[in-house]
Amino acid sequence: AQSVTQLDSQVPVFEEAPVELRCNYSSSxxxxxxxxxxxxxxxxQLLLKYLSGSTLVESINGFEAEFNKSQxxxxxxxxxxxxxxxxxxFCAVGGTFGNEKLTFGTGTRLTIIP
Amino acid sequence: xxxxxxxxxxxxxxxxxxxxxECRSLDFQATTMFWYRQFPKKSLMLxxxxxxxxxxxxxxxxxxxxxxxxxxxxxxxxxxVTSAHPEDSSFYICSARDQGRSxxxxxxxxxxxxxx
Numbered sequence: 001a002q003s004v005t006q007l008d009s010q011v012p013v014f015e016e017a018p019v020e021l022r023c024n025y026s027s028s029x030x031x032x033x034x035x036x037x038x039x040x041x042x043x044x045q046l047l048l049k050y051l052s053g054s055t056l057v058e059s060i061n062g063f064e065a066e067f068n069k070s071q072x073x074x075x076x077x078x079x080x081x082x083x084x085x086x087x088x089x090f091c092a093v094g095g096t097f098g099n100e101k102l103t104f105g106t107g108t109r110l111t112i113i114p
Numbered sequence: 115x116x117x118x119x120x121x122x123x124x125x126x127x128x129x130x131x132x133x134x135x136e137c138r139s140l141d142f143q144a145t146t147m148f149w150y151r152q153f154p155k156k157s158l159m160l161x162x163x164x165x166x167x168x169x170x171x172x173x174x175x176x177x178x179x180x181x182x183x184x185x186x187x188x189x190x191x192x193x194x195v196t197s198a199h200p201e202d203s204s205f206y207i208c209s210a211r212d213q214g215r216s217x218x219x220x221x222x223x224x225x226x227x228x229x230x
Contacts (some may be wrong), residue, residue, distance in 0.1 A: 036221070043120075043207050044158075044221040090157065101148065102219060106157045 002027040002093050006105035013081055021076040021108045023065075023091030034072040034092040034102070035065055044090065048073065051110045061085075086112045117141055118210050120222035126188060127198055127229055135193045135225045137208030147191040148219065152205040155189035164191045188213070198229045 006023045013019045014103065032051050036044040048059040055067040065076045074091060091105040117140040127133050137147055145166050150158040162172045162183050170183035180202075182194040191210075195202055204224055209219040 027168060041224070043118075043223040044209075046218070046220070049218070083153070101160055104157045109155075 001097070002029075002031070002103045004091050004093050004103055004105035006108050008093055009106065010109045010111065012111045012113055015083060016080045018079050019081050019110065020076065020087075021089050021091075023074045023076065023105060025072050025074065025091070025093045027072075027093060027095070029095050033065075033067060033078050034094070035059075035063070035074070036090045036092060036104075038088040038090065038107075039041050039088065040087075047076075047089070064105045079108070081112050083112050083114065085110060116212060116220045118208065118220045118222040120206075120208055120225050120230045121192075122144055122225060123223060124195070124226045129229055130197055132153055133198055133227060135195075135206055135208075135227075137191045137193070137210065137222050139189045139210040139212075139220070142210070142220075143188040143213045144191075145213050146211040147185060147187060148209045148211075149191075149193050150207045151208070152207060152224070158207060161193075163205070195227065198227070200229045203227055203229045 003026050007022050034049045035047040037047045038044050048057045050057050050067040058064045063078045088107045088109050090107045092102045094102045119138045121136045146151045147164040150155045151163045152158050153159050160173050162170045164183045164185040166185045166188050172178045185191040205224050207224040209221045211219050
């Protein structure tokens with residue numbers, strides 16, 4: 001069984017400040033890890049993913065996440081946030097067998113303060 | 115690439131009627147599609163896994179006779195909410211797994227269902 005914990009339900013951050021959204025997971029098998037972003041009244045968009053290789057993965061809009069196997073974490077970071085980053089962020093874990101479903105965390109609402 | 119569409123985006127129906135939601139993979143083949151339900155300010159709850167050409171696999175607690183799923187082709191899955199009640203009002207999101215890249219799911223934009 002797998003589970004994902006996002007401890008912070010809401011994170012307010014001033015514009016241009018750095019942010020970290022925390023994600024911890026538990027799994028008895030090897031995993032793939034994902035961060036999705038959801039804007040109001042929209043579906044989910046893949047932000048970034050860890051499949052294998054380098055533990056630091058980056059997105060095209062400045063976010064990055066680092067897979068830490070010993071701490072079972074996949075925290076999301078951005079050095080300087082923008083108003084447009086206001087959204088709900090979901091961490092998800094999937095098994096590496098390829099046909100397994102995703103397990104989502106409860107989400108973190110990131111609010112950027114002008 | 116990897117676009118998933120849902121139709122309709124919003125639907126309002128009367129209690130007791132049935133509503134069909136379509137999920138299409140536009141530029142790839144999806145042997146597996148997933149249906150999720152999202153409550154306000156909550157995470158996604160997986161309802162069922164839809165496999166092309168076979169019966170859907172429902173998660174515990176989801177009524178298969180109420181939420182009918184059909185995956186008749188590699189690009190289309192449908193969710194029918196039968197005899198809808200106000201408590202079925204929710205945001206329904208589908209995702210599709212690319213046949214060639216089985217580890218990744220692509221999500222549709224969601225369907226807002228309101229039952230009056």
